[in-house]
Amino acid sequence: IVTKLPKVGTTIFTVMSALASEKGAVNLGQGFPDFHCDPALVDAVTRAMQDGLNQYPPMAGVLPLREAIADKVERLYGHRYDPVSEITVTAGATQGILTSVLCAVHPGDEVIVIEPVYDCYVPAIELAGGIPVFVQMEVGAAGYSIPWDKVRAAVTPKTRMIMVNTPHNPTGSVMRAADVAALADIVRGTDILILSDEVYEHMVFDGQPHESLARHPELAERSFINSSFGKTYHVTGWKVGYVAAPAALTAEFRKVHQFNVFTVNTPVQYGLAEYMKNPAPYLDLPAFYQKKRDLFRAGLANTRFELLPSQGTYFQCVKYDAISDQSEADFCKWLTSEIGVAAIPVSAFYNTPKESGIVRFCFAKKDETLQLALDRLAKL
Ligand code: PMP
Ligand code: GLN
Numbered sequence: 001i002v003t004k005l006p007k008v009g010t011t012i013f014t015v016m017s018a019l020a021s022e023k024g025a026v027n028l029g030q031g032f033p034d035f036h037c038d039p040a041l042v043d044a045v046t047r048a049m050q051d052g053l054n055q056y057p058p059m060a061g062v063l064p065l066r067e068a069i070a071d072k073v074e075r076l077y078g079h080r081y082d083p084v085s086e087i088t089v090t091a092g093a094t095q096g097i098l099t100s101v102l103c104a105v106h107p108g109d110e111v112i113v114i115e116p117v118y119d120c121y122v123p124a125i126e127l128a129g130g131i132p133v134f135v136q137m138e139v140g141a142a143g144y145s146i147p148w149d150k151v152r153a154a155v156t157p158k159t160r161m162i163m164v165n166t167p168h169n170p171t172g173s174v175m176r177a178a179d180v181a182a183l184a185d186i187v188r189g190t191d192i193l194i195l196s197d198e199v200y201e202h203m204v205f206d207g208q209p210h211e212s213l214a215r216h217p218e219l220a221e222r223s224f225i226n227s228s229f230g231k232t233y234h235v236t237g238w239k240v241g242y243v244a245a246p247a248a249l250t251a252e253f254r255k256v257h258q259f260n261v262f263t264v265n266t267p268v269q270y271g272l273a274e275y276m277k278n279p280a281p282y283l284d285l286p287a288f289y290q291k292k293r294d295l296f297r298a299g300l301a302n303t304r305f306e307l308l309p310s311q312g313t314y315f316q317c318v319k320y321d322a323i324s325d326q327s328e329a330d331f332c333k334w335l336t337s338e339i340g341v342a343a344i345p346v347s348a349f350y351n352t353p354k355e356s357g358i359v360r361f362c363f364a365k366k367d368e369t370l371q372l373a374l375d376r377l378a379k380l
Pocket of ligand 2: 011013014029030031032169
């Protein structure tokens with residue numbers, strides 16, 4: 001068979017989790033919590049199952065969940081999406097992203113992606129027959145930033161979409177108001193669409209706001225905004241998320257969605273709708289993860305790692321050039337096998353080979369897991 005995705009192998013997350021488990025390492029690689037979700041959420045889903053809510057839901061998702069999402073987005077970002085025509089429940093953000101790209105990108109269209117880039121973006125573009133156009137973030141003492149002049153220079157008459165991600169995996173950087181203004185400036189007067197990956201929307205630290213594109217009418221009107229309950233409610237294995245987009249874009253999205261997955265499992269949707277009535281879990285999330293970030297950073301301050309800022313997400317990037325001159329992938333393998341802590345090489349988020357001497361740790365872990373990792377890393 002002639003492969004459609006010649007550059008794709010097993011994802012780095014799978015590779016590093018397998019190595020971590022083989023070596024008995026503390027797994028700070030793949031991003032997922034090692035603690036339980038709120039039992040009230042499990043109860044809500046269990047109740048839905050016991051109540052017999054186990055058959056196909058509507059194609060776009062059950063209405064109570066779409067209403068709960070619309071209410072949340074309006075409360076936080078001041079923009080009301082119509083739950084009937086503008087919100088679709090997805091099988092996680094991965095499916096939301098693939099479907100957004102498949103419905104909007106035509107063969108030969110260019111899509112601007114900003115590296116380091118989350119692993120599912122480029123295969124989605126390639127499956128649609130689109131052409132990824134890469135712009136690399138810049139990294140300095142203040143951390144990673146998007147060079148908007150380079151994004152502007154990458155725009156051509158063939159540009160169909162720009163993909164952004166805030167808070168950003170893997171760098172932990174966050175788009176600020178000035179970034180959003182720069183993006184708006186670039187697309188104004190064009191018909192360029194935006195895919196905004198906001199799966200870490202409830203993990204922005206230091207009292208700063210999440211600059212959802214939903215806050216910005218000019219951008220919201222051309223954006224597919226993707227989010228994921230997996231991140232927000234500590235249930236990455238449930239694979240449920242949503243896409244909010246204006247009605248005309250949502251109509252195109254659903255044409256693909258209905259033949260891609262058709263719909264998403266019913267009891268989890270009802271359970272989430274019930275659980276979302278209480279805003280506390282997502283409102284408390286920034287403080288919850290900021291404490292973990294601070295604990296982890298305080299421990300790493302005693303090592304020779306150089307800490308980059310972590311403004312959002314549950315990731316902490318570090319430079320390791322004072323410790324080793326190995327490639328990022330080799331360093332991660334060594335760290336996992338010899339020190340007993342798994343990390344992810346940031347080079348895995350680049351399409352053209354790029355070594356920055358930077359690796360990513362995930363701090364979505366119990367405090368004792370973080371402490372165990374820090375005890376092992378203290379040797380460095
Ligand atoms: N986008 C980013 C930036 C992510 O980090 C992830 C999860 N690792 C996803 C999308 C996919 O989310 P989901 O698990 O809901 O498919
Ligand atoms: N998004 C997670 C991460 O960045 C991994 C999800 C996956 O394994 N595909 O670590």
